[in-house]
Every structure is written in structure tokens, then in C-alpha cells.
Amino acid sequence: MLDPSTTPTNLPTWNFGLSYYSLPLSLLIIRHLQAPWSCCSARCTLLSEKLTQMMEWASKRSVIRMNGDKFRRFVKAPPRNYSVVIMFTALQPQRQCGVCRQADEEFQVLANSWRYSSAFTNKVFFASVDFDEGSDVFQMLSMNSAPTFLHFPSKGKPRRSDTYELQVRGFAAEQLARWVADRTDVQIRVIRPPNYAGPLLLGFLLAVIGGLAYLRRHNLEFLFNKNVWAFSALCFVLIMTSGQMWNHIRGPPYAHKNPSTGQVSYIHGSSQAQFVAETHIVLLFNAAITMGMVLLCEAATSDMDIGKRKIMCVAGIGLVMLFFSWLLSIFRAKYHGYPYSFLMG
Numbered sequence: 001m002l003d004p005s006t007t008p009t010n011l012p013t014w015n016f017g018l019s020y021y022s023l024p025l026s027l028l029i030i031r032h033l034q035a036p037w038s039c040c041s042a043r044c045t046l047l048s049e050k051l052t053q054m055m056e057w058a059s060k061r062s063v064i065r066m067n068g069d070k071f072r073r074f075v076k077a078p079p080r081n082y083s084v085v086i087m088f089t090a091l092q093p094q095r096q097c098g099v100c101r102q103a104d105e106e107f108q109v110l111a112n113s114w115r116y117s118s119a120f121t122n123k124v125f126f127a128s129v130d131f132d133e134g135s136d137v138f139q140m141l142s143m144n145s146a147p148t149f150l151h152f153p154s155k156g157k158p159r160r161s162d163t164y165e166l167q168v169r170g171f172a173a174e175q176l177a178r179w180v181a182d183r184t185d186v187q188i189r190v191i192r193p194p195n196y197a198g199p200l201l202l203g204f205l206l207a208v209i210g211g212l213a214y215l216r217r218h219n220l221e222f223l224f225n226k227n228v229w230a231f232s233a234l235c236f237v238l239i240m241t242s243g244q245m246w247n248h249i250r251g252p253p254y255a256h257k258n259p260s261t262g263q264v265s266y267i268h269g270s271s272q273a274q275f276v277a278e279t280h281i282v283l284l285f286n287a288a289i290t291m292g293m294v295l296l297c298e299a300a301t302s303d304m305d306i307g308k309r310k311i312m313c314v315a316g317i318g319l320v321m322l323f324f325s326w327l328l329s330i331f332r333a334k335y336h337g338y339p340y341s342f343l344m345g
Contacts, residue, residue, distance in 0.1 A: 043079050046079060047079045047080070047081060050073075050074055050079075050080065051081070051082065051122055053074070054074060054082065054122070054125050055122055058115060058125055058126075062108065062111035062112045062114070062115040062116075062126060063087070063107060063108060063111045063126050063127060063128050064125060064126065064127040064128070065127070065128055065130070065133070066086070066127050066128065066129050066133075066134065066137075067129070067133045067134045067137075068134045068135075068136040068137050068140075071086075071129060071134060071137050075127070075152050076152075080154055081154050082122055082123055082124065082125060082154055083123065083124045083125070083151060083152065083153050083154050083183070083184050084124075084125050084126075084127055084151075084152045085124065085125070085126050085127070085149065085150075085151050085152075085180055085183075085184075086126075086127045086128065086129055086149070086150050086151075086152065087103065087104070087107045087126075087127075087128045087129075087147055087148070087149050088128075088129050088131070088137070088138065088141075088143055088146055088147065088148040088149075088150065089103065089104060089128055089129070089130055089131070089146050089147045089148075090130065090131040090132070090146045090147075091104060091130055092130070092131075092132050095131065095132075096257070097146060097147075097257060098254065098255075098257075099147065099171075099253035099254065099255070099256065099257065100146055100147050102171065102253060102254070103147040103166075103171040103253070104128070104147070106171050106172055106173045106176065106251065107126070107128070107149075107171070107173070107176065109173040109190060109191075109192055109193075110126070110173040110176050110177055110180070110188065110190060111126035112191075113173070113177075113188055113189060113190045113191045114126065114186075114188045116191075117188070117189065117191075119186075119187070121186075123154075123184065123186060124180070124184050124186050131146060144258075145258065147166065147171065148163070148164070148166065149163070149164035149166065149171075149176065149179075150162060150163055150164070151163075151164075151179075151180070151183045151184070153183070153184075161182075161183070162183060164176070164179050166253075167252075167256070167268060167270065167273050168270070168272050168273045169250065170250035170251040170252040170253070170273075171251060171252075171253065172249075172250060172251030173190045173192070174190050174251075175250065175251065177189075177190050234290065238283050238286055238287055238290070239283065241282075241286060242279045242280075242282045242283035242286065243274055243278070243279045243282065244279055244283075246274065246279075247274075247276055247279055250273075252268075252273065252274060252275055252276060253275060253276065254275060254276040254277050255275050255276075255277045256268075256275065266278060266281065267281070267330055267333060267334070268334065269333065269334065270334065271334045271335050278330075281330070282327070282330070285323045285324075285326055285327045285330075286327070288319050288322075288323040289319065289320055289323050289324055289327070291316075291319055292315070292316040292317070292318070292319030292320035292323070293316065293320060294316070295312045295313070295315055295316030295319070296312075296313060296316035296317065296320070298312055299312040299313040299316060300313075321342075321343065322343075324342060325341075325342045325343035325344050326344065328340070328341060328342050328344075329341065329344045
């Protein structure tokens with residue numbers, strides 16, 4: 001049996017020493033375990049503040065206006081659990097960017113459709129950066145054209161598919177909504193404000209036609225005039241073959257102005273897209289070629305004086321050759337590698 005009196009006197013001292021030296025180690029372990037929690041707490045607090053601020057801005061404006069500081073803090077800097085779709089534009093009058101104003105209207109329609117829908121969440125926000133308010137952002141992203149649409153995902157860096165192909169798809173709100181759904185899995189039903197211009201114009205046109213029919217009610221032979229119907233059919237064909245229906249579906253810009261050089265392009269360089277101005281040019285060229293063919297037919301079949309018929313023949317040949325050459329040059333510019341040309345290289 002162990003006599004307490006024989007117990008080594010240094011045993012309590014040894015136990016006390018273990019507790020004394022293990023105390024700082026325990027504090028280090030506790031502090032090490034607490035560090036991630038405190039870091040996570042700070043991160044969550046910052047994320048909550050950013051999300052609250054974005055929601056406050058979105059409640060006031062469907063499209064949040066950002067400058068360089070806001071862009072770096074709320075879009076580029078982590079943490080972020082929301083996606084941001086940004087339109088980079090130049091809306092100031094001195095920039096003379098008509099396309100930017102048209103794209104801004106469509107972007108506003110898309111943002112309003114999302115903001116005031118029942119499915120609205122804090123998963124996606126819409127914002128804009130104007131060149132005159134955030135030129136440093138344009139320099140940061142090496143951006144030299146406007147308008148441009150970019151998607152900044154909630155995680156990771158933007159990919160190539162996060163840049164909207166404006167020249168191919170146009171800037172119609174419906175096309176933008178499809179792109180946003182592809183990038184964020186958020187379905188947006190585009191709701192446009194009522195536009196009464198179309199019904200009013202149609203009503204006015206019907207009223208004019210009805211008035212003319214009433215005034216000519218005793219003589220309606222013009223309704224059976226083949227020239228009237230031929231001209232109407234020709235106008236319809238020219239409108240459809242010029243690409244007007246494609247414009248109605250895709251909503252492309254009228255033209256493109258390079259903000260660096262100021263050069264305006266009316267012909268799109270790709271065979272997969274076109275500008276509205278290009279449609280008008282092609283329509284005029286086709287109309288001129290048609291007029292030339294009509295003059296040639298009239299010169300060959302008319303009973304007019306031989307001198308007038310020769311003038312009509314020369315004018316018809318000139319119209320066909322000149323405008324067909326221009327039309328073919330446009331085709332060569334869009335379809336690179338097309339080997340044939342006429343009069344113009």
C-alpha cells in the first residue's frame with residue numbers, strides 16, 4: 001500500500017506544469033477554430049450588405065446605374081451570390097449613338113418585365129454603365145464599342161458566351177431574354193407597354209381606303225385594274241425580299257457607329273446578320289433593277305416613237321447593269337470568298 005507520505009512531492013508540481021503549459025496551446029487551438037467562423041461571419045455580413053444595397057437600388061430603378069466604384073465593389077469584388085447583366089452604353093447627346101438609345105429602350109423593357117413580375121428574385125440584377133460615367137470600366141474591360149451586353153455570373157469569371165452577340169441576334173428584348181435564360185436559368189416573360197401607333201395607323205389606312213371607295217362608289221373599275229394589283233404585289237415582294245421580316249423578328253440596329261473612329265457602317269460584314277439601313281439599301285437596289293426591267297419590256301412592246309423607245313432601252317440597261325453591280329458587290333462583302341463580280345470588284 002502506498003504511503004501518502006512517500007508520494008513524490010513533485011507530482012502535483014508536474015500536474016500543475018502540464019496545465020500551465022497546455023493553456024496557451026488550448027487558446028491557440030480555440031482561436032484557430034474560431035478564425036474561419038469569424039471570417040465566414042464577416043463574409044456573410046458583407047454579402048448581406050451588398051445584396052441589400054442591390055435590392056434597394058432595384059426597387060427604385062429596374063436598371064441600376066453604375067459608375068467605376070460601384071462596378072468594382074458590387075460586380076467585380078467578391079463575395080457575390082447574384083448575377084448581374086450589364087449594358088455598356090453611351091447615351092449622352094454628344095456621343096451621337098442612336099443605336100444606344102434604341103438598345104436602352106429594349107433593355108429597359110426587359111428589366112421592367114423582370115422587376116415587376118411575380119417571379120422576381122435577387123438572383124439576377126440589371127445594370128448599365130455609361131461611358132461618360134464609367135470610362136475606367138471600359139478601359140478595364142478593353143471595350144471599344146457600344147452598346148455591349150455582358151453577363152457577370154455569381155461565381156467565376158465571365159466566359160465567351162457571357163458576351164451577347166449583338167450583331168447577330170439584335171437587341172430586341174425577346175432576344176435578350178432568351179440569352180439571359182441561357183446564362184442564368186431565369187425565365188423572363190417580356191411584357192411591352194401598349195403601343196397604339198400600329199392600330200391607329202391601320203385604322204387611318206382603312207379609313208382612307210374606305211373613303212376613296214365611297215367617293216368612287218359609282219366607278220370601282222380601279223379595283224380591277226391589273227396595274228394597281230401588280231404594283232401592290234411588287235411592293236410587297238420588294239419589302240419581303242429585302243429582309244424586313246428578319247428585322248421585325250430580330251430587331252437589329254439601324255447602323256453601327258465605331259466610337260473610336262466615328263465611322264458609320266450601314267452594311268453588316270457577316271452573312272448571318274444585317275442592319276436596318278442595309279434592308280433599305282437592298283430594297284432600293286432591287287426596285288431600281290425592277291424599274292430597269294420594266295423599261296426594257298416597255299421599250300420592246302410599246303407603240304411609242306422609236307426615239308423614246310431607244311431612250312427607254314438605254315435607261316433600262318443602265319439601271320440594271322449599275323444597280324445589279326452594286327447589289328452583287330454587297331453580296332461579295334457579306335459572303336467572303338464569293339468569286340464573281342460585275343463592273344465593280
